[in-house]
Amino acid sequence: xxxxxxxxxxxxxxxxxxxxxxxxxxxxxxxxxxxxxxxxxxxxxxxxxxxxxxxxxxxxxxxxxxxxxxxxxxxxxxxxxxxxxxxxxxxxxxxxxxxxxxxxxxxxxxxxxxxxxxxxxxxxxxxxxxxxxxxxxxxxxxxxxxxxxxxxxxxxxxxxxxxxxxxxxxxxxxxxxxxxxxxxxxxxxxxxxxxxxxxxxxxxxxxxxxxxxxxxxxxxxxx
Amino acid sequence: xxxxxxxxxxxxxxxxxxxxxxxxxxxxxxxxxxxxxxxxxxxxxxxxxxxxxxxxxxxxxxxxxxxxxxxxxxxxxxxxxxxxxxxxxxxxxxxxxxxxxxxxxxxxxxxxxxxxxxxxxxxxxxxxxxxxxxxxxxxxxxxxxxxxxxxxxxxxxxxxxxxxxxxxxxxxxxxxxxxxxxxxxxxxxxxxxxxxxxxxxxxxxxxxxxxxxxxxxxxxxxxxxxxxxxxxxxxxxxxxxxxxxx
Numbered sequence: 001x002x003x004x005x006x007x008x009x010x011x012x013x014x015x016x017x018x019x020x021x022x023x024x025x026x027x028x029x030x031x032x033x034x035x036x037x038x039x040x041x042x043x044x045x046x047x048x049x050x051x052x053x054x055x056x057x058x059x060x061x062x063x064x065x066x067x068x069x070x071x072x073x074x075x076x077x078x079x080x081x082x083x084x085x086x087x088x089x090x091x092x093x094x095x096x097x098x099x100x101x102x103x104x105x106x107x108x109x110x111x112x113x114x115x116x117x118x119x120x121x122x123x124x125x126x127x128x129x130x131x132x133x134x135x136x137x138x139x140x141x142x143x144x145x146x147x148x149x150x151x152x153x154x155x156x157x158x159x160x161x162x163x164x165x166x167x168x169x170x171x172x173x174x175x176x177x178x179x180x181x182x183x184x185x186x187x188x189x190x191x192x193x194x195x196x197x198x199x200x201x202x203x204x205x206x207x208x209x210x211x212x213x214x215x216x217x218x219x220x221x222x223x
Numbered sequence: 224x225x226x227x228x229x230x231x232x233x234x235x236x237x238x239x240x241x242x243x244x245x246x247x248x249x250x251x252x253x254x255x256x257x258x259x260x261x262x263x264x265x266x267x268x269x270x271x272x273x274x275x276x277x278x279x280x281x282x283x284x285x286x287x288x289x290x291x292x293x294x295x296x297x298x299x300x301x302x303x304x305x306x307x308x309x310x311x312x313x314x315x316x317x318x319x320x321x322x323x324x325x326x327x328x329x330x331x332x333x334x335x336x337x338x339x340x341x342x343x344x345x346x347x348x349x350x351x352x353x354x355x356x357x358x359x360x361x362x363x364x365x366x367x368x369x370x371x372x373x374x375x376x377x378x379x380x381x382x383x384x385x386x387x388x389x390x391x392x393x394x395x396x397x398x399x400x401x402x403x404x405x406x407x408x409x410x411x412x413x414x415x416x417x418x419x420x421x422x423x424x425x426x427x428x429x430x431x432x433x434x435x436x437x438x439x440x441x442x443x444x445x446x447x448x449x450x451x452x453x454x455x456x457x458x459x460x461x462x463x464x465x466x467x468x469x
Binding site: 024066068069070071073077078081082085163166167169170171177181190191192194195197198201202205206209 | 293294296297298299300301302303305306309310313314396398401402404405406408409416420423429430433436437441444445455465
C-alpha cells in the first residue's frame with residue numbers, strides 16, 4: 001500500500017486535493033490581503049501615535065490597546081454578529097477580510113512605531129534643517145531607513161498572521177484548516193486529516209521562519 | 224434583528240440552565256481564568272527547562288529542545304488543540320486512548336490547559352534562551368573559574384540573572400495565554416467567548432453581550448499588566464535594567 005505513511009492512509013488527501021488546495025489558497029489570500037491593508041492602516045496609526053496632536057495620539061493609542069487586549073476569536077465574532085446586525089450582508093467568508101485588516105493593523109502599528117523611533121533624532125533634525133516638509137522627511141529620510149530596520153519583524157508578524165487565519169475555521173469558513181475539518185467529518189477521518197493539517201502548516205511555516213531568522217541576522221539595525 | 228439595547232437582559236434567566244445571563248458570563252470568565260493560569264504555570268515550567276537545555280552543552284538534548292520549540296511555534300494553536308483532542312486518543316495505546324475519551328475528568332479543560340501550556344512553553348523557552356545568552360560570557364567563565372561545576376554555575380550565577388531579565392518580555396506572553404484560551408471554544412470549552420456566542424444566540428442582545436464580554440477581557444488584560452509591572456519592579460536587577468516598569 002503506497003498510500004500508507006506514518007500509519008496513516010493518505011488516499012483521502014489525494015482524493016480531496018482540490019478542496020484542500022482551495023482552502024490553502026483562501027488562507028494565503030486572507031494573509032496577503034490582511035498584511036497589505038494591515039500595514040497601510042498600521043502605518044497611519046503609527047504616524048498618529050507619534051503625532052504632536054494629543055487627540056490623534058489618544059485615538060490611535062486606544063485603538064491599539066483595545067485590539068491588543070482582546071482575543072482575535074472575540075473580534076472575529078464581533079464582526080460575525082455585528083455586520084448582519086447592522087444590515088451588511090457580506091457573508092462571513094468576505095467579512096473576515098475586514099476583521100483581520102482591522103485587528104492586525106494594531107500589531108503592525110506597534111512594529112512600525114518602534115521602527116520609526118529607532119531612527120536617531122539627528123536624522124529628523126537634519127531633514128528639517130534641509131528644509132524638507134514633514135511629509136518629505138518621512139518619505140525620503142525616515143521611512144526608508146525605518147522600513148529596513150523593521151522588515152524582519154513585519155514579516156514575522158505576517159507569519160503569525162498566517163497561523164492566525166486558521167481561526168476562521170471556527171465560524172465555518174473553508175480555509176486550509178476548515179477544509180481539513182470538512183474532509184475529516186465527511187469521511188470520519190479525524191486522525192488522518194488533523195495530522196495532515198498540522199503537517200501542512202508546519203511545512204509552510206517552518207522554512208519561512210528559518211529564512212526569517214537568516215534575514216534577521218543579515219539586516220543589521222542602523223542607529 | 225433586535226435593535227433595542229436592553230441592559231436588563233443580563234439579569235434574565237438563560238435557557239442553558241446556568242441561571243441568569245450574568246452568571247453564564249461569569250462561568251465563562253472562570254474557565255478562561257482557570258485555563259489561562261494553569262496553562263501559564265505549565266508553560267513556565269516547560270519553558271524554563273527547555274530554555275536552559277537549549278543553552279547547555281549537551282548537543283542531543285539541545286537539539287531535542289530546539290525541535291520542540293520549532294514544532295510548537297510553527298503550527299497554529301487551533302490545529303494543535305484539534306490534534307490533542309481528536310488525534311491523540313486514537314494513536315495512544317488502546318487503554319490510554321479509551322481513558323482519554325471516556326474517563327478523563329473535564330476533558331475540554333484538561334486538553335485546553337495542557338495544549339496551551341505546551342504551545343506557550345515553546346515561546347517561553349525562546350525568551351529564556353535569549354535571556355541566558357544575553358548575559359556576558361564572563362559570568363559563566365567566572366563561575367567556572369571559581370571552581371563551580373556547570374550545573375552550579377547555572378544554579379547560582381546564570382539563572383538568577385536570566386530569570387529576572389526575562390520578566391518584561393514574559394508580560395505579553397502571559398497576556399497571550401488569556402487571549403489564546405479563547406481558541407479552546409473550538410473543542411467545546413465553555414470559556415468566555417463560548418458563553419458570549421451562546422448569549423448572543425439565545426438573547427439576541429448583540430450589543431450588550433459583546434460590550435460586556437469585551438470589557439471583561441480588557442479588565443483581565445489590565446490586571447495582568449499591573450501584576451507583571453509590579454513583579455517587574457520587585458525583580459529588577461539594580462543597575463542593569465534602567466527605568467521603571469511599563
